[in-house]
Amino acid sequence: MDKKPCNSSQDPEVRKGPWTMEEDLILINYIANHGEGVWNSLAKAAGLKRTGKSCRLRWLNYLRPDVRRGNITPEEQLLIMELHAKWGNRWSKIAKHLPGRTDNEIKNFWRTRIQKHIKQVDHPHQNNFQQMSLEINDHHQSSSSQVSNIVEPMESYSPPSYQGTLEPFPAQFPTINDHHPSSCCTNDNNNNNYWSMEDIWSMQLLNGD
DNA sequence: AATATGGGCAACCGCTTCCTA
DNA sequence: CTAGGAAGCGGTTGCCCATAT
Numbered sequence A: 001m002d003k004k005p006c007n008s009s010q011d012p013e014v015r016k017g018p019w020t021m022e023e024d025l026i027l028i029n030y031i032a033n034h035g036e037g038v039w040n041s042l043a044k045a046a047g048l049k050r051t052g053k054s055c056r057l058r059w060l061n062y063l064r065p066d067v068r069r070g071n072i073t074p075e076e077q078l079l080i081m082e083l084h085a086k087w088g089n090r091w092s093k094i095a096k097h098l099p100g101r102t103d104n105e106i107k108n109f110w111r112t113r114i115q116k117h118i119k120q121v122d123h124p125h126q127n128n129f130q131q132m133s134l135e136i137n138d139h140h141q142s143s144s145s146q147v148s149n150i151v152e153p154m155e156s157y158s159p160p161s162y163q164g165t166l167e168p169f170p171a172q173f174p175t176i177n178d179h180h181p182s183s184c185c186t187n188d189n190n191n192n193n194y195w196s197m198e199d200i201w202s203m204q205l206l207n208g209d
Numbered sequence B: 001a002a003t004a005t006g007g008g009c010a011a012c013c014g015c016t017t018c019c020t021a
Numbered sequence C: 001c002t003a004g005g006a007a008g009c010g011g012t013t014g015c016c017c018a019t020a021t
Helices: A021-034 A039-045 A052-063 A074-087 A091-096 A103-121 A128-139 A197-206
Strands: none
Touching: A021 A039, A021 A052, A039 A052, A052 A103, A074 A091, A074 A103, A091 A103
């Protein structure tokens, strides 16, 4: 959505769409120097033609140094499923239990991978999660899992039984970061704003802050 | 080789919740 | 207690790219 750099017909001062390398650097440098603070003020003070909301999202989901991207581990997959069974679509709450993961990433992961998988294995007479659980058990009979203790009854749907399982979908789930723009530093495309966080942070450090 | 299709994901929108004066 | 602003959150969109035809 809004990936086109539509400089909004309403307010030409507000930029939308994908962030450029320059904007990323400005935001990183500014936060490194001044901290996070109030996002709307921060956006203005940093000279970014972005809303505070946009800055916050970009920082939290992408630029933060502690954010982990891609390579969601089987343990994390399992934990996501467990916690989703417990809390439903409370992505931020789930994300709090996965250090370095963002709610957006987990949400996307759920929608693109797990939901797809649920559809694939969907059976009219069988609970989706039970089906998944069966498949998981086929894969791994071993490995203890404390996370299953987390599962509690939930009103909207019955929770799965994932006990003693790891690596839910090793074959179906390729690693996320293989072609991720932020991990490949491919400036050869038309947007020239794809680079790795390592690049960004090393540049940031070189800038002396 | 060209075109169609679908998956993945970044980023926006609108609503809700929290905080402060 | 109330109102206004900021932050948080979940849902949704649309572009890019890989794969299928």
